Amino acid sequence: MHPWAVPAASVTLAGVSAAILDFVHGLMGSPWVYVALLSFAAIDGFFPVVPSESLVITAGVFAANGEPLLPVVIVAAAAGAFAGDHIAYLAGRTAGDRLVTRLKPGSKRRVAYDRAGGVLDDRGGLIIVVCRYIPGARTAITMTAGAVRLPLRSFSFFDGIAAGSWAAYSALIGYLGGAAFEDDPLKGLALGLGVALTITAVVEGVRHVRARSARRAVAECA
Numbered sequence: 001m002h003p004w005a006v007p008a009a010s011v012t013l014a015g016v017s018a019a020i021l022d023f024v025h026g027l028m029g030s031p032w033v034y035v036a037l038l039s040f041a042a043i044d045g046f047f048p049v050v051p052s053e054s055l056v057i058t059a060g061v062f063a064a065n066g067e068p069l070l071p072v073v074i075v076a077a078a079a080g081a082f083a084g085d086h087i088a089y090l091a092g093r094t095a096g097d098r099l100v101t102r103l104k105p106g107s108k109r110r111v112a113y114d115r116a117g118g119v120l121d122d123r124g125g126l127i128i129v130v131c132r133y134i135p136g137a138r139t140a141i142t143m144t145a146g147a148v149r150l151p152l153r154s155f156s157f158f159d160g161i162a163a164g165s166w167a168a169y170s171a172l173i174g175y176l177g178g179a180a181f182e183d184d185p186l187k188g189l190a191l192g193l194g195v196a197l198t199i200t201a202v203v204e205g206v207r208h209v210r211a212r213s214a215r216r217a218v219a220e221c222a
Contacts, residue, residue, distance in 0.1 A: 023036070041056070044081075045081055045087060046088040056171050057174035057177075059073045059171065060073060064175050074167045082164075086142075088143045088146070091143060092142065092147040096148060096149060
């Protein structure tokens with residue numbers, strides 16, 4: 001492969017994301033934008049190739065100029081995220097039932113499976129909320145929660161917090177950026193996306209450092 005070649009899959013996914021952003025951008029003056037935000041946020045919950053953060057941030061930028069309405073943007077995005085996460089949870093629960101029947105008691109995979117269930121039982125709420133802000137990780141953790149049969153009531157409670165805070169955070173980043181650059185929405189959008197990427201990078205960095213520290217502690221105790 002040529003050193004400057006770009007994988008076809010990456011090009012395709014980038015094209016899909018750009019097409020989705022263009023489509024929703026054209027709906028900003030229409031009530032249908034709320035349906036689009038809800039739908040794409042839901043799809044992103046179990047099929048993480050949809051740029052849901054970018055869509056909500058963009059809607060927040062335009063909301064600074066009056067349309068769409070910021071509170072409705074937040075509600076639509078939160079409802080979509082909540083629905084999509086539950087689809088992933090149910091998919092994981094179905095797959096988990098099949099997985100358990102194949103895992104031999106005492107095997108390494110069964111021990112890892114049981115350990116994942118214990119971690120989610122102990123700190124599931126925190127993990128679900130934090131992972132909602134990490135693209136890709138949110139789908140993995142919601143499916144895992146279903147696979148290890150985290151009680152639906154507990155999952156729904158914490159996922160409601162996660163989806164609502166994520167929607168408000170994303171929309172407000174766009175809104176504040178749009179208000180600061182009212183005469184140039186593109187600069188507001190760039191600011192909002194930049195802040196979102198920075199926060200995501202910080203969360204990823206903290207998670208990496210904590211994971212490395214935990215591994216080091218385990219190695220020292222061994």
